Amino acid sequence: MDVKIEETTIIHPSTPPFNDDHVLSLSHLDTDINLHVTFRYLRVYVNDPETQTREQPNPFHVVTSSLSSALVQYYHYTGSLIHRVEPDDRLELHCQAGNGVPVTRAVVACTLSEMNYLDDPDESFTEKLVPDPRGEDALTRPFILQVTRFKCGGWVLGAAIHHTLCDGLGATIFFNAMAELARGAGQVKLEPVWARSSLLGPRDPPRVDFPFHEFLSLDKNSLPYMEPSKPAVRECFKVKDEWLDRLKGFLREQSGSNYTTFEALGAFIWRARVMASKIPSKETVKFAYATNIRRTMKPQLPHGYWGNGCVPMYVQLLAQELVNQPLSKTADSIKNSKFNTTDEYVRSFIDFQELHYHEGITAGERVSGFTDWRHLGHATVDFGWGGPVTVFPLSRHLVGSIEPCFFLPYSSASEGKKDGFKVLVYLQEEAMADFKKEMEKLEHIIGLSRF
Structure with a gap:
């Protein structure tokens, strides 16, 4: 067209x-x-x-x-x-x-x-x-x-x-x-x-009380978002409420804990991506997302503050750990990372940027970026036609990742019953076929002890 x-x-x-x-x-x-x-x-x-x-x-x-x-x-x-x-x-x-x-x-x-x-x-x-x-x-x-x-x-x-x-x-x-x-x-x-x-400026003197060096590397010769030789391809996947309920129920039986959709499905997709990409077992892989700190800061940021108000959060494992450990343990790692969202974490991140920006701060490769767009208020933007019926991202870069994953609502104008939501995934073309096979397992997760 x-x-x-x-x-x-x-x-x-x-x-x-x-x-x-x-x-x-x-x-x-x-x-x-x-x-x-x-x-x-x-x-x-x-x-x-x-x-x-x-x-x-x-x-x-x-x-x-x-x-x-x-x-x-x-x-x-x-x-x-x-x-x-x-x-x-x-x-x-x-x-x-x-x-x-x-x-x-x-x-x-x-x-x-x-x-x-x-x-x-x-x-x-x-x-x-x-x-x-x-x-x-x-x-x-x-x-x-x-x-x-x-x-x-x-x-x-x-x-x-x-x-x-x-x-x-x-x-x-x-x-x-x-x-x-x-x-x-x-x-x-x-x-x-x-x-x-x-x-959101650095303290004087700057003080870093969180071990960011465990997640971030310093390399002044590195470029952000180093593109692979082959660009990632895009696919949309439907995720039904029934499948999510079964996944969360399975993880609850496995661990005794409750998980949000972001934690449960994020863990599932992260492992599926690593498996499909055939990443060597000894390589470190990262789950990355941005968390809103507007209400976390002390004092809180003003309601009219419209600058960047999120900081990146990371979970990292060896590829073999991610693939072999129970899925609930991966979901636990994502859940526990949220507890780092404190005023001190944000201040330390800012101070880390102050001390090391000139050295080149990078999250490295093998980063899987995730974001949830289902409840961000996009639908409130009404120019007189009502809110938008569809909001769709085209960005391929997210919190250090060149293969982002978006959780998106279905269009409110499209035909058919709205059940669940859609997941937009970017991945290398040669890995997408195996990734689709992993995603198909969501529908039949009950009885699959390997999860």
Whole structure:
């Protein structure tokens, strides 16, 4: 399916937010080298069938108008990321009067229903719906949008955001501000808070009281997200509630403990990936995820703080340990890692970044990144069409991993009964067939003592 690009317009703040060019410091969470990537995703909006006979607002005009208004307070999205020379090559945000945000307008000659509302979309098609800045363009234009209108009047909002600016929760704060203005609000309700370096800066003197050296390596010659010779392929898997209940019940019988879906299914998928990838038994493998620290900090971060507010958490094992130990023991390791989410852990991570950033901090290879998008509030972003019926990520980089795994809700507009959720997995092509066989065992987990 062809996507026709009609124009790209630079959208400026409706009122100049400042007169003098200036530079803003970022937090040590923002400048984590694992966040030197652009995260990309799309939101799908449908028209209400009952309003089809009335003239519909143009989504491009709605988005660009609300964006222009929101940029008065969130002008930082118009800035450029530049490496400072001294003392450590960290990124800074350079804000210049007259800058704006590029927004592309595009059209597609088909309906969203024909594409099943992009519930499990064709990758070559979705890549045309979301901007994909590369190299220096990703730094000079760290925030780019695309509005693609479909034949049915529905539309897709594609976003490409450099992770140094914010995380997914921070971006959602901004999109909600845009949506409030689009629905007629006179001003943004939640006052945005910058204060990056003061709220999440290093202590003086820095102090590291957590053994990060056990999980992170120092190698100034290493590059973040070293790509393999063959790119990973993508597959979506359905996970039924019944299967999850059986899996959790089996693990409870095995260990006497209860587990969340993230702990139980995460453990299952992690082992399945390692087995399918045939990783040598003596190699170290890592389970990585980001945890929200906004309420963990003492004092808590302000509600309007929209910078990166997550820290990476790691569980690591030898490949042979992961494959051979009871699955409940792996789930226990994931569960127990959550207890590290404390103010001291975060402060120590920030101080570790302060002391070793110039040496190159890397999580290494064999990292399996996991994230759960089922309850992140994406569906609250309502520009007047209701919340998005589908939210879908296109990013391949996550907490040091080039083979991420996303837990995603089904599209609320797709046909059929919504049972469970879907799992989006990136994996090397030669490993995917064996991984599918492992995932099929979820349906028949009762009676399989090997788990």
